[in-house]
Amino acid sequence: MATLEGRAGGKGGGNAEIPFIAPGHTPASVTEAISEVVTQKTPKWWYAGFGVAFLLVNVLLMSITWLLVKGTGVWGNNVPVAWAFPIINFVWWIGIGHAGTLISAILLLLRQDWRTSINRFAEAMTLFAVACAGIYPILHVGRPWLAYWLTPYPNTMGLWPQFRSPLVWDVFAVTTYAIVSALFWYTGLIPDLATLRDRSTNRFAQVVYGFGAMGWRGTAKHWHNYETAYLLLAGLATPLVISVHTVVSFDFSVAQLPGWHATIFPPYFVAGAIFAGFAMVLTLTIPLRSLFNLKDFITDRHLANMAKILLLTGLIVLYGYIMEGFFAWFSGHHDEGFMMWNRITGPYRYQWWALILCNGLIPQLLWLRKVRHTPWMLFLVAMVVNVGMWLERFVIIVTSLTRDFLVSSWGSFSPTIWDWGLFVGTIGLFMALLFLFLRFLPMISIFEMRTMVPEAKLDRSKTAGEPSQGAS
Amino acid sequence: MAQIFKRSTNTLAKATIYGGVFIVAFLVWTGTVLDRSSYNTGQGIVLEQPVPFSHDHHTAGMGIDCRYCHTSAETSAYAGIPPTSTCMNCHTQIWANAEILEPVRASFRENEPIRWQRIHDLPDFVYFNHSIHLARGVSCFTCHGNVTEMPLVYQDQSLQMEWCLDCHRNPEKYVRPREEIFNADYKPSEPQAVIGARLVKEYGIETLDSCSTCHR
Numbered sequence: 001m002a003t004l005e006g007r008a009g010g011k012g013g014g015n016a017e018i019p020f021i022a023p024g025h026t027p028a029s030v031t032e033a034i035s036e037v038v039t040q041k042t043p044k045w046w047y048a049g050f051g052v053a054f055l056l057v058n059v060l061l062m063s064i065t066w067l068l069v070k071g072t073g074v075w076g077n078n079v080p081v082a083w084a085f086p087i088i089n090f091v092w093w094i095g096i097g098h099a100g101t102l103i104s105a106i107l108l109l110l111r112q113d114w115r116t117s118i119n120r121f122a123e124a125m126t127l128f129a130v131a132c133a134g135i136y137p138i139l140h141v142g143r144p145w146l147a148y149w150l151t152p153y154p155n156t157m158g159l160w161p162q163f164r165s166p167l168v169w170d171v172f173a174v175t176t177y178a179i180v181s182a183l184f185w186y187t188g189l190i191p192d193l194a195t196l197r198d199r200s201t202n203r204f205a206q207v208v209y210g211f212g213a214m215g216w217r218g219t220a221k222h223w224h225n226y227e228t229a230y231l232l233l234a235g236l237a238t239p240l241v242i243s244v245h246t247v248v249s250f251d252f253s254v255a256q257l258p259g260w261h262a263t264i265f266p267p268y269f270v271a272g273a274i275f276a277g278f279a280m281v282l283t284l285t286i287p288l289r290s291l292f293n294l295k296d297f298i299t300d301r302h303l304a305n306m307a308k309i310l311l312l313t314g315l316i317v318l319y320g321y322i323m324e325g326f327f328a329w330f331s332g333h334h335d336e337g338f339m340m341w342n343r344i345t346g347p348y349r350y351q352w353w354a355l356i357l358c359n360g361l362i363p364q365l366l367w368l369r370k371v372r373h374t375p376w377m378l379f380l381v382a383m384v385v386n387v388g389m390w391l392e393r394f395v396i397i398v399t400s401l402t403r404d405f406l407v408s409s410w411g412s413f414s415p416t417i418w419d420w421g422l423f424v425g426t427i428g429l430f431m432a433l434l435f436l437f438l439r440f441l442p443m444i445s446i447f448e449m450r451t452m453v454p455e456a457k458l459d460r461s462k463t464a465g466e467p468s469q470g471a472s
Numbered sequence: 473m474a475q476i477f478k479r480s481t482n483t484l485a486k487a488t489i490y491g492g493v494f495i496v497a498f499l500v501w502t503g504t505v506l507d508r509s510s511y512n513t514g515q516g517i518v519l520e521q522p523v524p525f526s527h528d529h530h531t532a533g534m535g536i537d538c539r540y541c542h543t544s545a546e547t548s549a550y551a552g553i554p555p556t557s558t559c560m561n562c563h564t565q566i567w568a569n570a571e572i573l574e575p576v577r578a579s580f581r582e583n584e585p586i587r588w589q590r591i592h593d594l595p596d597f598v599y600f601n602h603s604i605h606l607a608r609g610v611s612c613f614t615c616h617g618n619v620t621e622m623p624l625v626y627q628d629q630s631l632q633m634e635w636c637l638d639c640h641r642n643p644e645k646y647v648r649p650r651e652e653i654f655n656a657d658y659k660p661s662e663p664q665a666v667i668g669a670r671l672v673k674e675y676g677i678e679t680l681d682s683c684s685t686c687h688r
Contacts, residue, residue: 153500153504154504155507155634156507156508156630156633156634157632157633157634157637158632158633158634158635158636158637158638159633159637197476203476206476207476207477210476210477214485215477215481215485
């Protein structure tokens with residue numbers, strides 16, 4: 001841990017003086033501070049937040065019920081835009097999930113210790129985002145009760161799914177992603193569930209956390225098994241960071257539509273996913289660390305590191321936009337050229353210009369150290385990116401589908417109130433799951449944070465500071 | 473501090489994890505078996521009819537051809553259920569007063585069709601045509617089983633889509649020479665693999681297995 005400063009971005013930007021854990025913490029105070037979030041009396045703002053989320057979940061349920069009663073005609077989707085909000089929102093949510101996997105798997109393998117403060121939280125966010133994403137394709141098939149037809153199984157119809165279709169690859173990619181993410185998240189939780197079991201005072205909580213901890217006693221053998229399993233899962237999850245959004249991009253790039261049929265799509269989508277994911281992690285982390293008094297563990301340096309990843313992936317995404325323009329010109333193809341011109345000046349030009357502003361220009365503010373180190377500014381930039389990434393999918397899907405090769409098949413798309421209801425509803429579901437997670441599970445990995453403490457002790461010898469938050 | 477769980481919980485936990493795999497496997501297996509069971513398909517189940525009409529007696533015993541009653545099989549989508557008057561062609565002369573045939577005479581007298589229980593009922597979203605199957609050398613008996621040995625008719629095959637596709641994908645396994653399709657005692661003169669392949673070519677049978685062949 002002593003070499004941590006040197007490894008984890010200590011050189012650039014002059015962040016090294018800000019530690020990853022506030023000075024003065026001991027293993028006991030870390031455990032106390034993080035598990036207190038779960039064991040304390042439910043704070044009032046939690047009820048308010050969960051209440052809003054719960055209302056939005058009801059919007060989701062109403063939107064789904066009305067959809068099932070009336071059919072997919074309640075949406076704005078129609079030929080030529082047969083895919084509209086469902087796929088826009090699906091890709092948006094799936095993308096958001098990518099930060100969790102990147103943080104938990106790739107940063108673990110790269111030994112970026114600063115991930116410890118945010119990995120649990122980001123992984124939970126991944127799971128909830130994938131759950132929200134999964135709702136859309138299942139509803140979009142029209143008869144969701146038959147959605148299991150997407151999986152290959154020996155059925156009486158004598159049929160297999162169309163394995164040549166990227167939509168079927170999607171089923172496998174997203175299912176694998178959901179399963180591996182869930183396993184990874186749960187495995188990491190086991191030692192902390194045991195901590196909560198041991199700290200709980202009422203019988204019900206002891207039994208529930210005890211079930212979750214699966215008999216964890218913290219013996220050397222347990223730790224050995226745990227470390228092996230965790231590393232193996234990290235290895236399994238690493239290719240998923242790349243593969244899932246690559247397959248999602250195939251949904252578009254395998255088709256021959258102008259604006260979709262481009263080789264840049266897989267890397268451009270993967271970078272966009274990580275970009276969106278980190279934006280969402282920042283959006284959630286900045287308010288939550290204040291509300292839960294966890295600024296000792298999620299320091300400004302964590303935020304600054306995430307801001308740098310946001311800037312990097314944002315530049316790759318911007319490169320993608322420039323390449324789209326370049327391809328349109330360099331292909332010399334009439335329809336490709338028209339596609340680009342139509343994006344800039346056509347009926348959806350406002351969305352395109354807003355997209356360039358949100359994803360291309362505003363993130364450039366992150367070059368400024370001041371922005372990276374001012375939480376409220378960072379929050380605003382992250383929020384803008386969340387909107388921008390949604391607009392990106394809107395522009396890609398709607399502009400290409402409404403302006404096909406044949407003028408006779410041109411059309412337009414506008415969403416209905418049920419499109420918006422479903423979208424807002426999944427945001428509610430995401431929030432509701434997040435609030436439940438924050439209330440009942442430790443949002444930061446307690447046992448991994450304890451391993452960070454010796455470093456904090458070193459600092460204490462210099463500053464002799466008291467824990468600024470913590471034991472209470 | 474007292475232990476939260478009893479010692480036996482360890483065993484129970486392990487049993488649940490390993491057992492879970494078997495329970496899931498068992499449920500999947502049960503699902504596939506139930507899906508193909510006669511409970512679901514109606515295969516092999518004899519229904520009670522208003523008159524216990526024996527196909528065995530009338531065809532194998534009396535030598536009546538399928539088409540004497542099912543007149544439209546060769547020319548239309550529907551094979552045709554005979555009107556009561558077809559029965560009365562003979563039954564005004566033989567067994568004219570038999571107790572068992574009273575519903576037939578009543579139907580004839582009152583001009584009310586006999587309400588037979590339908591055995592072979594395809595879903596409404598499936599387009600099926602008898603005439604083209606006969607014209608391409610698919611025998612009655614291939615789908616309906618050996619009706620000439622059935623005192624009361626039952627559904628011989630599952631009629632599930634995988635069963636349709638078995639022939640639609642490999643028609644050479646089932647086709648007969650056209651002149652043999654109404655012959656219950658037909659035995660291929662050469663191995664089916666040889667004769668089937670030849671007939672598929674001769675009759676110009678295509679492998680029609682696109683969705684819209686049947687789901688129009």
